[in-house]
Amino acid sequence: MRPFRFLFIPEVLFDLLPFLPVTLMMFAGSVFFGSLLGFVLARAKVRGRKVSGILADAYIAVMRCTPPIVLLFIVYYGLPELLLSTIGLDINAIEKGIFVLVTFTLLFGAVMSEIMRSAYESIDKGQWEAAVSIGLSPFQAFYRIMLPQATAVALPNFSNVLINLMKDGSLAFTIGLIDIMGKGNLIISKNFGAYALETYMALALIYWTLTLIIEKSFGYIEKSLSRGKRSIAE
Amino acid sequence: MLELKNIHKSFNNNEVLKGVSIRVKKGDVIVILGPSGSGKTTLLRCINFLERADKGEIFFDDLRVNIRTASPADISRIRKRTAFVFQNYNLFNNKTALENVTEGLITARKVPKPEAIEIAKKALSKVGLSDRENYYPSKLSGGQQQRVAIARAIAVNPDVILFDEPTSALDPELTGEVLAVMKQLAREGVTMVVVTHEMSFARDVANHIVFMDGGVVIEEGSPDEIFSRPREDRTKQFLSRILPVWDYVI
Amino acid sequence: MDLNIRYMIDTFFLALTGVPVTLSITAVALLVSAPIAFFMAISRIYNIRIVKQVVSAYVSFIRGTPVVLQILIIYSLLPSWLNAMIKSLSWDINIFDMNPVIYAYIVFSLNTCAGLSEIFRSALLTVNKGQLEAALSIGMSAVQAYTRIIIPQAMVSALPNICNLTINLIKGTSLAFMMTVKEVTSIAKIAASYGYNYIESYLDILIIYILLCSVIQALFALVEKRIGSYKTLTGSAAKAV
Ligand SMILES: Nc1ncnc2c1ncn2[C@@H]1O[C@H](COP(=O)(O)OP(=O)(O)OP(=O)(O)O)[C@@H](O)[C@H]1O
Ligand SMILES: [Mg+2]
Numbered sequence: 001m002r003p004f005r006f007l008f009i010p011e012v013l014f015d016l017l018p019f020l021p022v023t024l025m026m027f028a029g030s031v032f033f034g035s036l037l038g039f040v041l042a043r044a045k046v047r048g049r050k051v052s053g054i055l056a057d058a059y060i061a062v063m064r065c066t067p068p069i070v071l072l073f074i075v076y077y078g079l080p081e082l083l084l085s086t087i088g089l090d091i092n093a094i095e096k097g098i099f100v101l102v103t104f105t106l107l108f109g110a111v112m113s114e115i116m117r118s119a120y121e122s123i124d125k126g127q128w129e130a131a132v133s134i135g136l137s138p139f140q141a142f143y144r145i146m147l148p149q150a151t152a153v154a155l156p157n158f159s160n161v162l163i164n165l166m167k168d169g170s171l172a173f174t175i176g177l178i179d180i181m182g183k184g185n186l187i188i189s190k191n192f193g194a195y196a197l198e199t200y201m202a203l204a205l206i207y208w209t210l211t212l213i214i215e216k217s218f219g220y221i222e223k224s225l226s227r228g229k230r231s232i233a234e
Numbered sequence: 235m236l237e238l239k240n241i242h243k244s245f246n247n248n249e250v251l252k253g254v255s256i257r258v259k260k261g262d263v264i265v266i267l268g269p270s271g272s273g274k275t276t277l278l279r280c281i282n283f284l285e286r287a288d289k290g291e292i293f294f295d296d297l298r299v300n301i302r303t304a305s306p307a308d309i310s311r312i313r314k315r316t317a318f319v320f321q322n323y324n325l326f327n328n329k330t331a332l333e334n335v336t337e338g339l340i341t342a343r344k345v346p347k348p349e350a351i352e353i354a355k356k357a358l359s360k361v362g363l364s365d366r367e368n369y370y371p372s373k374l375s376g377g378q379q380q381r382v383a384i385a386r387a388i389a390v391n392p393d394v395i396l397f398d399e400p401t402s403a404l405d406p407e408l409t410g411e412v413l414a415v416m417k418q419l420a421r422e423g424v425t426m427v428v429v430t431h432e433m434s435f436a437r438d439v440a441n442h443i444v445f446m447d448g449g450v451v452i453e454e455g456s457p458d459e460i461f462s463r464p465r466e467d468r469t470k471q472f473l474s475r476i477l478p479v480w481d482y483v484i
Numbered sequence: 485m486d487l488n489i490r491y492m493i494d495t496f497f498l499a500l501t502g503v504p505v506t507l508s509i510t511a512v513a514l515l516v517s518a519p520i521a522f523f524m525a526i527s528r529i530y531n532i533r534i535v536k537q538v539v540s541a542y543v544s545f546i547r548g549t550p551v552v553l554q555i556l557i558i559y560s561l562l563p564s565w566l567n568a569m570i571k572s573l574s575w576d577i578n579i580f581d582m583n584p585v586i587y588a589y590i591v592f593s594l595n596t597c598a599g600l601s602e603i604f605r606s607a608l609l610t611v612n613k614g615q616l617e618a619a620l621s622i623g624m625s626a627v628q629a630y631t632r633i634i635i636p637q638a639m640v641s642a643l644p645n646i647c648n649l650t651i652n653l654i655k656g657t658s659l660a661f662m663m664t665v666k667e668v669t670s671i672a673k674i675a676a677s678y679g680y681n682y683i684e685s686y687l688d689i690l691i692i693y694i695l696l697c698s699v700i701q702a703l704f705a706l707v708e709k710r711i712g713s714y715k716t717l718t719g720s721a722a723k724a725v
Pocket of ligand 2: 274
């Protein structure tokens with residue numbers, strides 16, 4: 001058995017890190033579009049309109065059962081054909097990143113909508129009523145009173161799902177996206193399989209750091225939110 | 235000034251308001267009495283469009299609104315002329331006492347911030363809470379929270395304030411402080427519609443009493459008429475249950 | 485877009501033959517990690533030195549890294565390790581002939597340990613300390629107190645989370661194809677590569693996962709009803725008084 005070469009890890013980190021922006025951009029894009037989708041879905045459920053509520057429910061239930069890799073492949077193979085046959089758009093030559101974005105937007109939207117909905121529903125309806133009763137418009141009541149409170153409730157869950165999204169995003173290399181994972185695999189095949197373990201370890205270190213950053217910064221935000229309240233009151 | 239005409243409201247085939255009409259003049263303190271489930275809360279909520287009545291009209295001076303066809307602009311106009319004090323206070327949890335009071339001024343009425351703060355401070359001092367301006371609701375007692383809620387209501391200078399059992403969630407020793415504030419407002423000529431079970435408040439402060447049961451107004455009149463010479467059997471029955479015997483004397 | 489329905493139906497039933505493997509990975513991972521996770525949780529609750537630090541670091545690492553990396557790491561590590569071990573024991577097994585599902589068992593057990601220990605920890609913490617004291621005060625041993633009083637109560641609050649973990653575990657097993665395990669995903673994937681019927685295959689896989697997860701959710705709902713009944717029973721008894 002070939003001995004493990006520790007020093008290869010910092011070496012390969014230098015080759016991997018230039019591709020971190022790709023990973024982060026996919027992540028940020030999925031968070032942004034997924035949150036928009038999540039908002040639409042959560043709104044459909046909260047409003048209690050029959051048809052759109054049921055559709056949102058069904059969508060969320062399906063996504064809950066869908067392995068990310070399966071959806072990624074369905075989007076990768078299915079989306080070009082779907083667009084070609086419906087609106088005649090040929091996206092076969094398109095950036096791989098688009099497929100990744102679409103996939104994780106679809107997945108993250110479902111997760112996000114559940115967090116938004118449960119946070120919103122945990123806020124007493126009386127808060128909204130009090131706001132409109134002193135003349136705020138329904139939008140102002142939502143934006144100024146409900147949203148800040150719901151956000152505070154959602155923070156711990158939000159941190160969790162961001163971490164999961166970050167980790168699931170590592171699958172993008174399976175359709176050929178060159179993010180840190182993709183680059184790692186390129187390096188391994190360039191070395192004819194040597195130092196595979198060291199490369200994977202380096203990748204694990206990067207992901208571990210990223211999730212710790214997410215976790216710690218949310219912990220910090222939560223703490224400072226509750227601290228702010230106490231210090232002003234006392 | 236404010237007139238409700240023939241308000242109807244059902245919750246899934248259960249008709250809760252069966253044609254209620256009420257007239258409020260400027261400076262009136264109207265107390266609505268009635269057994270539990272008679273539709274008092276629902277009526278107040280319909281005035282403020284927290285509940286949308288099925289049928290009826292609301293006249294606010296020259297503003298005439300048919301509830302069924304009311305536009306969002308109509309609703310907003312009516313809400314800006316009324317304020318609501320809730321049974322469970324509903325202070326904004328994410329805002330301090332002062333911010334609770336300025337919110338309606340700054341956001342809904344576009345009052346400049348310094349001016350809003352000045353108005354809010356006056357309102358808070360009126361309810362005796364100047365020293366609690368920067369407290370969050372979770373750090374206030376129930377009675378204090380309700381007084382902030384009243385300050386929030388008077389700060390926006392509404393034509394009429396609607397109170398839904400403002401003291402019923404409070405311990406007996408805290409109801410006094412809230413009732414005192416309401417009495418003070420009545421003396422200053424603030425128009426109020428109050429749902430309450432506090433009979434002493436009804437008798438001493440109200441100038442008009444409305445007795446409701448089963449979604450209709452059974453009887454109305456001055457406190458003296460209602461308490462000393464009730465005409466309807468249901469009113470008598472209700473009062474005999476709620477008033478201790480000695481309350482009839484005097 | 486036209487789907488090859490005939491192919492889709494055939495592949496659906498072909499892929500169904502992978503369900504036992506998918507389920508066996510799930511079941512083994514859960515069963516192996518349950519006792520280990522329990523002791524990991526206890527070690528953190530009772531602040532057992534060193535053990536606690538090691539467990540925390542382990543949980544943090546597993547939580548902080550993608551399953552796919554855990555698979556790749558273990559798959560490039562384990563075979564040679566096992567080989568060396570077997571050689572030193574001079575057993576007569578060729579490690580490279582072994583069913584690769586063993587690796588899946590190992591990866592997903594390691595992974596599940598971390599998640600399950602976190603669930604156990606927070607569930608045990610929800611049980612009032614007075615429960616343990618009351619049990620000890622009437623002469624139960626610590627083990628009895630745990631098995632008869634604490635764990636049954638903790639289970640009630642843990643179940644929804646365990647259900648979530650199980651669903652995620654099942655979904656995660658779709659990555660076992662990377663270790664050449666013949667489970668649902670890999671069977672359908674291989675079928676697809678013959679005729680390029682990728683979409684049909686992946687839709688088949690999706691349907692199977694939806695079915696599997698629905699069954700699991702229904703089962704958990706059933707168990708939750710049975711186990712949680714003590715709450716509603718005391719509730720109604722309290723009302724009757
Ligand atoms: N949102 C709702 N959905 C369905 N039914 C409702 C709703 N709100 C009120 N009701 C019903 O309408 C009836 C009148 O309720 P309302 O709250 O107006 O009574 P109330 O006179 O205020 O009683 P209380 O003195 O107990 O506060 C009750 O029977 C109640 O069950
Ligand atoms: Mg009421």
